[in-house]
Amino acid sequence: MHVFVADIHIRPGMRDDSHRLVSWLRDIQERASHIYILGDLFDYWYTGVEPRVQDILKALESPRISVLTGNRDFLMKNITMHSIHFIPDEEHQIELFGKRILLAHGHTLTDNDRGFRILHRYGWPVLRVLDRRMPAGIKDRLARFLVKSSLSIRPPHAGINEDIAQIRGVETVICGHLHRAFMSTGLIVLPAFFDTGQWLAWDKNGPRLEGL
Numbered sequence: 001m002h003v004f005v006a007d008i009h010i011r012p013g014m015r016d017d018s019h020r021l022v023s024w025l026r027d028i029q030e031r032a033s034h035i036y037i038l039g040d041l042f043d044y045w046y047t048g049v050e051p052r053v054q055d056i057l058k059a060l061e062s063p064r065i066s067v068l069t070g071n072r073d074f075l076m077k078n079i080t081m082h083s084i085h086f087i088p089d090e091e092h093q094i095e096l097f098g099k100r101i102l103l104a105h106g107h108t109l110t111d112n113d114r115g116f117r118i119l120h121r122y123g124w125p126v127l128r129v130l131d132r133r134m135p136a137g138i139k140d141r142l143a144r145f146l147v148k149s150s151l152s153i154r155p156p157h158a159g160i161n162e163d164i165a166q167i168r169g170v171e172t173v174i175c176g177h178l179h180r181a182f183m184s185t186g187l188i189v190l191p192a193f194f195d196t197g198q199w200l201a202w203d204k205n206g207p208r209l210e211g212l
Helices: 015-028 050-059 074-078 114-133 136-153 164-168
Strands: 002-005 034-038 065-068 091-096 099-104 172-175 187-189 198-203 206-211
Touching: 015 050, 034 099, 034 172, 074 114, 114 136, 164 172
Parallel strands: 002 034, 034 065, 099 172, 172 187
Antiparallel strands: 002 198, 091 099, 198 206
């Protein structure tokens, strides 16, 4: 069984968030052959926050866990932790039970999201540089500001074309980002684990949502 989860939104320093995820990872690894975390594992991230989330980083140290970053935690790629398997691209293709599957967080797939696309193209490279140079306190305030402003940057009507699998040349796309569940043959949008405690399990019988 392969497991896919998105939008966990761990808030650094919040022990309940950390305990919930670490407990879930420990339990699900007893059943899963591989676990894919599809973005926004953290509600915000910057280099220097690592000491506040050591229990989570330790729990991710498994060859059966792959982490794809999202629009909230994309700066995780600035850290050097070779024991955690980061998927290097924002969209990543795998083969699962004979099907070509595209994995993404979802921010690269949305329609009607011009404001975020501008930020993604021009703002993210600047933030990556600043993350390596700014004091932790300033980075923390900046991260919190960006989280609060994200709803105004990403309109609530943003969606993903149901034909996105055909557009990307695969059979199914699995992503999160929208914080609302959707399942069809070609597109599976995961509900936010932070809100629902749900994830996607896919075995020889096909995909299905499971929950805490």
